[in-house]
Amino acid sequence: MNILEVKHLKKYFATQKAVDDISLEIGTGSIVGLLGPNGAGKTTLLRMITGIFYPDSGEILYEGKKFDPETDTEKIGYMPEERGLYKKMKIGEQAVYLARLKGLSKSDATMRIKEWFERLEMQTWWNKKVEDLSKGMSQKLQFVITVLHNPGLIILDEPFSGLDPVNANLIKDEIFRLSKNGSTIIFSTHRMEQVEEICEHIILVNKGKKILDGKLADIKNDFKENIYSISAAALPDQVSSSLFAVEKHASEKLLVKLNPGISNNEVLQYLINQGVAIRSFHEVLPSLNDIFIRLVEGSPNARQFEQTR
Amino acid sequence: MKKISLIIQREYLTRVKKKAFLLTTLLFPLLYMGLIFGTTYLGATSKQKLSVAIIDQSGYFPDSMLKQSNLRDSSILFTAVSDTFTPANFRKNGFDGYIILPEMEWQRGNKKIKFVTDKTHGLGTENIIENKLNLIWSETVNEKLGIGNDKKMILGSSSLAVKEENLENKNADSIVASTIGYASGFLIYFILLIYGSQVMMGVMEEKTNRIAEVVVSSVKPFQLMLGKIIGISLVALTQFLIWVACIFLVYFGGKMLGSGNAFASTMVEGIQHSFASVNLPLILFCFAFYFIGGFFFYSSLYAAIGSAINEDVREAQSLSFPITLLIIFSLVMMTVAIRDPNGPVAFWGSILPFTSPIVMMARLPFGVPGTVPVWQLALSMSLLIIGFLCTTWLAAKIYRTGILMYGKKASWKEMLKWAFRK
Structure with missing residues (x-):
């Protein structure tokens, strides 16, 4: 069952095809990473999913039914990349107000906020104003406000930017907890190490188009280059063979790329015959960062403006 | 509807709870009086x-x-x-x-x-x-x-004196009428300028704080804009009602003090005379109508401008200048209309929705249907309703695009493009 399905979604602005025919499916309960360089169209895509923008064409299905901003936005929690809160409003009042806009009753909202504030040790914040908070603190508050109404779909745009490692871990744990409780999470970022840590499924967009979509493990497998790392007690100064190409040669470590059709055993056999005392031998999968760079490379850093019509 | 009322509540309460609200409510009448008495006093003493x-x-x-x-x-x-x-x-x-x-x-x-x-x-x-x-x-x-x-x-001592008597309205008194006309025209003028720019600043605040995107993921941009306008108009209405209540308080208070107090009794007499010479319920009703209509008409335009601006106050001033100019122009027309409440300037000024909230309010105390025929009032009112529906609709389209548009320099041309895009 997919909580969200997007079919041939398009949104053109005057000078840019921000989202150009993107289709995707988000499984209920999954944690999905939406990746892409700056200006790839991530935010525009998310704004359509959250009902802020109307698509030019295409279809969005929420829980199998046509997405209706009127009712479905209450089931979505969206934390935009640019954080925003009323600076002069008291934090407690503000959280209650924003929760009520999401359809919670006043008493319900108050109760849940107290619960969250207690768990994240924010109880003393209630009567403070947002302008009194540090950047990291207001980030935490923004997160709480986003998930307060217990949405089925949580969309977080760069949720860790500006957070110190302790608070980042705190939020990360909360994300896992929410996921365990059945929420689906879309997580938009260009910080790859976080994606590798958190997401099971990734979608990569570039220049308004989807260029990659799949399980993280599968993608890594698809992009592997038959590179193996060998560590040994002592390596001969010169290692060369028709079986592999040497990528990197250090005193106790060797990085090799196997030639097509060559098996691990053949390489090991060869090395043993050479008298190398092998300590470890394992495959090196490409990091998401490498994959990302490889796929996006060649496209200019900033998108050029173009004629759309 | 429930969400709009939440937004209205927030806009209203955050403003009314501020100390500044209490202060302006108290100080504005004092300043206004001070201005009138001050200039009269200076005029009297500065005679060379x-x-x-x-x-x-x-x-x-x-x-x-x-x-x-x-x-x-x-x-x-x-x-x-x-x-x-x-x-x-x-x-x-x-x-x-x-x-x-x-x-x-x-x-x-x-x-x-x-x-x-x-x-x-x-x-x-x-x-x-x-x-x-x-x-x-x-x-x-x-x-x-x-x-x-x-x-x-x-x-x-032997001379002739002439006084006007209007068959339609026996109590008409052109001095009282122009005073009430001036007062209500000026009041609407101030409210449009002060609270109109409050709407603009409020929208700007939401845009620059980036709270707009958080809120429009829960409600439609139109609801956010309308909630703000209604909320602020209620603040202005509250302030106005407080002032009206004060006048009545002075009136009844003076009556209670009775004839023993000369000052109080002249005050009561003055108010009584003014009340008797105009159709008070009609004036109050029309005031509320033109106040709300005019406010919607102009503040939605101010909201549209606020949504197009990026943090730059100077940009706000230059973009809102044409709107402000229209309001000031209305005031100029009003002074002409009071001198000649039946003339063409008074007629057109009170019919067209750009100027009618101020000009018609200045004309009305001269009497309905004596000076202002019923058909003119009806036409003016319906045009104002059509007018504010149009500006609100246009503003909503500009607002929807502008509120999430950053970094782009706002201009009237750009805003019109947003407004008339499909």
Whole structure:
């Protein structure tokens, strides 16, 4: 069952095809990473999913039914990349107000906020104003406000930017907890190490188009280059063979790329015959960062403006 | 609907709870009064005192009569000087100017008398001097004609006076009408300017704080805009009702104090007289209508501008200038309309929705259906409703795009493009 399905979604602005025919499916309960360089169209895509923008064409299905901003936005929690809160409003009042806009009753909202504030040790914040908070603190508050109404779909745009490692871990744990409780999470970022840590499924967009979509493990497998790392007690100064190409040669470590059709055993056999005392031998999968760079490379850093019509 | 009412509540409560609200509610009437009384007071005290030397060669202006006329009007003091006085040296002798009254025939007088001075004084000065001299002169003429004191009394008191009576409205009083007209026109003018820019600043605040994106992921941009406008209009209405309540308080309070207190009773009389001479319920109803209609008409435009601006206050000023100009223009039309409430300026100004909230309010106290026929009122009201529906619709389209658009320099051209895009 997919909580969200997007079919041939398009949104053109005057000078840019921000989202150009993107289709995707988000499984209920999954944690999905939406990746892409700056200006790839991530935010525009998310704004359509959250009902802020109307698509030019295409279809969005929420829980199998046509997405209706009127009712479905209450089931979505969206934390935009640019954080925003009323600076002069008291934090407690503000959280209650924003929760009520999401359809919670006043008493319900108050109760849940107290619960969250207690768990994240924010109880003393209630009567403070947002302008009194540090950047990291207001980030935490923004997160709480986003998930307060217990949405089925949580969309977080760069949720860790500006957070110190302790608070980042705190939020990360909360994300896992929410996921365990059945929420689906879309997580938009260009910080790859976080994606590798958190997401099971990734979608990569570039220049308004989807260029990659799949399980993280599968993608890594698809992009592997038959590179193996060998560590040994002592390596001969010169290692060369028709079986592999040497990528990197250090005193106790060797990085090799196997030639097509060559098996691990053949390489090991060869090395043993050479008298190398092998300590470890394992495959090196490409990091998401490498994959990302490889796929996006060649496209200019900033998108050029173009004629759309 | 529930969400709009939440937004209205927030906009209303955050503003009314502020100390600034209480302060402006109290201070505005005080400042307003201060302005009126202050200018009257300054006008009264700043009347220039001039000392004028009179060189009388005709013999009709003896020193005693000049002194008598100085007692009656002391703003310009006449002093008789002897023939040895050198006119050119009037400054040295402490005079601001001199007048030579040559010999003249009592039947003709003299139309070429000069007030010689070294500064240009206002129009009023000439009039006062003329009046003072003529008073003395008429004594002389009366005497020559043989008119005694009893006949002089008759000449002074026997005259005709004309007062307007409107068949449609027996109580009409053009002074009270123009006062009420001015007051309500000005009040709407202030409310449009002050609260209109509050709407603009509020929208700007939401945009620059980036809270807009958080909120529009819960509600439609149109709901956010409408909630803000309604919320702020309620704040303005609250303020207005407090002022009306104060007037009634003074009225009933004065009545309770009764005739024993002279000040209170004149106040009560004044208010009673004003109330009696106009159709108060109609005026109050129309005020509420034009106030709300005008506010929606203009504040939605202000909201649209607020949504197009990026943090730059100067940009806000230059973009909102044409709107502000329209409001100021309405005020100018209003002053014309009060002088001539039946003229073409008054008519068109009170029909077109750009100016009708101010101009029609100024015309209404002159009487319905006497000065303002019912069809004109109906036309003006329906045009205002159509007008604010149009501006709100246009503004909503601009707002929807503008509120999430950062970094782009806003211009009227750009905004119109957003408004008329499909």
